[in-house]
Amino acid sequence: MxxxxxxxxxxxxxxxxxxxxxxxxxxxxxxxxxxxxxxxLRKKGQKVAAKRADRDSSEGAAIATVNDDANKGVIISLNCETDFVAKNDDFVSLAHDLAGIALEAGSKDAFLAANYKGMTVQEKLTEQTGVIGEKIEIGAFETLEAPFVGSYIHAGNKIAVLTGLSKSVDGAADVAKDVAMQAAAMNPIALNEEGVDASVVEKEIEIAKDQLRQEGKPEEMLDNIAKGKLKRFFKDNTLVNQAFIKDNKQSVSEYVATLGKDVEVVGFKRVAIE
Incomplete structure (x- = not known):
C-alpha cells in the first residue's frame, strides 16, 4: 500500500x-x-447526486455576463439546496466560471457538455454534489443578443438581468444597466404591450369588468372603461412603459430615448431565485 x-x-x-x-x-x-x-471522488459525487435527485434545489446564484463585443449575454442559475451554500465564495466563483462557459455555448445541452478543466460541466456539477453534499444543478439558462447588451446582478446574486438596446452608442452601457436594474426591481411581465400573452389581457379585461359591475357601472360603458384600466395595467407591468425608477416623471422608453430618438429597448431576460 x-x-x-x-x-x-x-x-x-x-x-x-x-x-x-x-x-x-x-x-x-x-x-x-x-x-x-x-x-x-467523482463516482462518490454521482452516488450522492442519485440519492439527492428528488431534493429541492431552490437556492443558488443567478449570474449574468456579456461578451467583449457587448452584443450577446447569458444568464445562468447555479442551484443548490440551502442559502448557506449559495453564499459560499467558492460556490459563487464556480457560478461565474460556468457563466463564462455558458456564454460560448449555443444551448443548455451544449453548455452541460462543454469542457470544464478536463471534465464536462455536468460532471463538475455531479462532483460538486458529492463534495458539498447538496443537489447542485443548472436551473435557468437564458441568452440575449442585440446591437448592445447590458447586464446587472442584484446584491446577493438572487436576481440577474440582461437588457438589449437597438444601438451601440456612447452611454449605452450606463443606460442598459439602469434598465436592467429597473427590470430587477419592478419585475415586468413583458417588454411591451405586444409581448403580453393574450390570455393575460383577456383575464385583466374580465377582472376590470367585474369590478365595474360591482361598482354599478352600466354594461354599455364597461368595454371603454376596461380598456382604460388595461392601459394602466400595461404601464405598470411592461418594461418600456413603466415609470423609470430613477425619475418617475418619464417612462423607461423615454429615458432610453435620451441616447437618441432611434434608440430603444429591444429585449430583456430576468432570472430570479426566490
Missing amino acids: AKITAAEVNKLRKSTGAGMMDCKKALVEADGDFDKAIEI
Missing part, C-alpha cells in the same frame, strides 16, 4: 474541493494514484 502524505491529500483537496478525509480515503483506495483518486 502506498504511503499517503499530507501534501498529496492537500493537493487533491485543492484540485477537487473535497474534504480532507474524503481525499485521504480516495487516495488510499487509489493506492496513491492521483487521477484515479479524482475518479473515485
